[in-house]
Amino acid sequence: MDQTLTRRALSIFEDALDAEDDAREPLISAACAGDAALEAEVRRLLKADALAERAMPAGGLQPREGPMPTRIGHYRIVERLGQGGMGDVFVGARDDGLFEHAVAIKRVRPTLFAETARALFERERRALATLSHRHIAQLYDGGVDDTGAPYLIMELVRGVGIDDYALARDLPPSRIAEMMIAVCEAVQHAHQNLIVHADLKPANILVNQAGDPKVVDFGVARLLSEANEAGLYPQTPGYSSPQREAGAAPTPADDVFALGAILRALLTGEGPRGTAHTLLTSEAIGRSMAFADRTPEWRAARARDVHGDLDAIIARACAAQAEDRYPAAVALASDLRAWLDFRPISGRSSDRLYVFKKFVRRRRLRVAVGASAAAALVLALAVTTTLYAQTDFARREAEARFTEVRSLAKYLLYDVYDRLDRTPQTLAMRRDVARVAQGFLNALSDTPSAPPAVLQEAAEGLIRVADLQAGRSRANLGETEAALENLARAHAISQKLEPAATDSDSVSALRASIAVRQAAIEMNSRQDLAAAGRLLDDAAVDIARIDGASRRHAMLTTQFEVESAILGNWKGEYAASTVHARRAIEIATSLTPDPADARDVHYLLVRAWDALAEAVYYGQSEAASEAPYRELVKLTSAYAAGHPEDMLGLRIAIEARWALGATLLGINRPRDALAELDAAAAMVPTLLDFQPDDEGARRTHKIVLAARAQALAMSGRFPEGVALLREQLKFATDQAQRPGAQPSDQRSLAVTLAMLGDLYADNKRNKEACPIYAQADDIFKQLAANNQVSQLDRDSAIRMIHERQATHCK
């Protein structure tokens, strides 16, 4: 055959494919220009093409000829459904009952299956069988057939891939979103059962005749990875995350990525490789080959639908960094639902004001929806922990899922928690997340044969939980006792770790970080200064073992100096405290900035300046402390302005202004003080709106109120001041009387009483002042009886009450 003839025929054939039906004939005639041999060749190709097209109708797999087993397990084989990379899929029928129950039977090709992997396969199969969800093809059973090939018995889904379904039915974006919500929920269900799909793609989401999507092949990716010696997980380009492509083991965040990629594929009509990743989904629609035959108007309308919110949703789901993605499949679902519920009415979309208002409303609602999605997540996770508490964790340790439990605990403690931390009104949820993560960590640390690296990680996780519960560098949960328990647990683990066996520096660092945190809680919440001192001594010993040139050493030393300075203040050793605080400031400011720990360094620096100012205030003079307090205000205000999402930053900026204001009050500059306190009070509502039940926020609210009341009274606005303080007193009383109140609540009530007494006494209202002082004194006496009064209080608060009583109450 003439070579160029074939070439030319292939080329004309391709052009003919692109042409509309009625344009095809003229095109072929023109291209062949009377060359009969060429035209015959083109027609031969067209005929063969039609044959091939008929052989494969869109989406369906044809039953094949070839040997078919008659039975597998208890099932009679009815037909062959398809043939995939991992083996055959048959339709089986159970014929021992009154009616026939059809199932899908997936038989793994024996050549792909190593003998050693069989036990793993068996165990995994049982885990998968626990998944039960309307949108997941149920796994019923499994086993090994006569030829030694393992098989799975699954719910039979007669349907097509979700991409073919969406294209064939011409689904609008709203229907696509609805289907993807169902898929997200199915994936979420699996995640809660600690099963990651690991190979989500349109072909693994079948849509049945009823239009219900069903996710198939859950966990099959893992089965396959166990079936080959290299432990290689299959993955599908475009649907697997950058982390997976780099070879990382699958995590829930990878499934979220795949869900985003699938959503994009459905909206654009073609797979992820069809368009450049840099294009927004709405932009890709215009270039999609799948929509090439649509009118420009149709394409523009679809792009408009997708532009904005859906673009943003997909971008977030497919973020390159796992931590930038939705924290869970259910969060992606909730954003999709928000999009479905609050789309602007198209008839008015040209009205800019309307669009703007709609936008604001949608954003606001979305925050609320986001929070409720997180609530669902937490609730579901709670169920998961219960399940885990019931199962024998040690038995599972050898399984690969062990890694997933670790990654889940990490994911909860860092990704989910941090996200919730930035979401308003999520305190209860954050508490739950911490509790759930704790369940995982306990399970990990209780595993008898857990390797040192896992124990170390569990201890670090427990420290993190303790920080969430009572740490100073974040909005904590106010659970000091629970935090102490966790630190004790972490301490016990750290004692088990042989410094020689692992990286000795990190064991020492682990022990030091536990000790400084325990010291902080002992002095600040339990007021046990002796215990705090002992713990800091322990920490110093461990810090000395760490490589002095490392950043870890510098950070821990700063932490140690800060806590020592604060302890010095509690004990009334102000000169020593000043030295500690200055050393902390020196180290923290000399560190090279690193985004990884910038936040930690900032908060250490803030606490160091605060401790220094306090030491100067009590140790030298109120007037002398104005300078360090102004420094603190400068530092914290700048940070709060630069990090509006960081509520702790805001709170600390408020507290700095409060401290400066209180100092100015003390040196009789009430008007200057009022300016600072007004500025502080103006920031308080933002803080309380964000989290009304946060202990730290409430405390901040309290002290600003009290100081403003004094400043008002001293500026000649006495009644306003009394009203403010009375309000505060009511609050402090409620706090001190609630169940689970801490000694610090009692102390805070006593201090509030003393302040109200001062306000009255300073304004010559002894009759009101004296009973209030007596009340405050009683509370301090009670605390003293339990050895819960600090030297600081003895030196200032109590002494002042006694002096006042001596002067005003005879």
Add this chain to the structure above:
Amino acid sequence: MDSPDGQGQGGGSLAAARDALLRAHYDEFRKVAGRVLNGDAAALKIQPTDLAHEAVIRLSGLDRLDFKGRTHFLSLSARVMRQILIDEIRKMRAAKRSPPPVSTELPPELGAQSIDLEDLDRALQKLETVAPEYAKLVDQRYFAGLTLEEVAEIEGISVRTVKRQWRAARAWLVAELGPR
């Protein structure tokens, strides 16, 4: 076959890397091919992609190739894999007194029919001489098991173009192999 790898063009460094890999694993491929063909059945029916899959599973364990690397490698060695497979088939046929026919089920889009692998090889050799890029596409698709999207990515051409070429190559093969 004028060009030993059937690739025609190909960047220098990539080709060098491929050559090194192939040299290192040629024997491995042969063993895999032998194993795929090592059945006592009267007639062997095999999927050429089995070879590619097995090879990749082995290679990825040996070389820690990342995913992109694997796809590229597969694409580059698709032609060699076909050659190895055919060689092994010939060797096996020569060794056996009554050689079994070695057929393969063409993918459904090629008409879902059983054809002799050597016939397929002959057809592809013919296509190579007239339109090598189409033959290469069939190799990548059928012997290396790559998707059209993967081929598009590797070749740096649009999926649309690959789809058209695939349809053309498919039509040509069906016409060539089908009943006349």
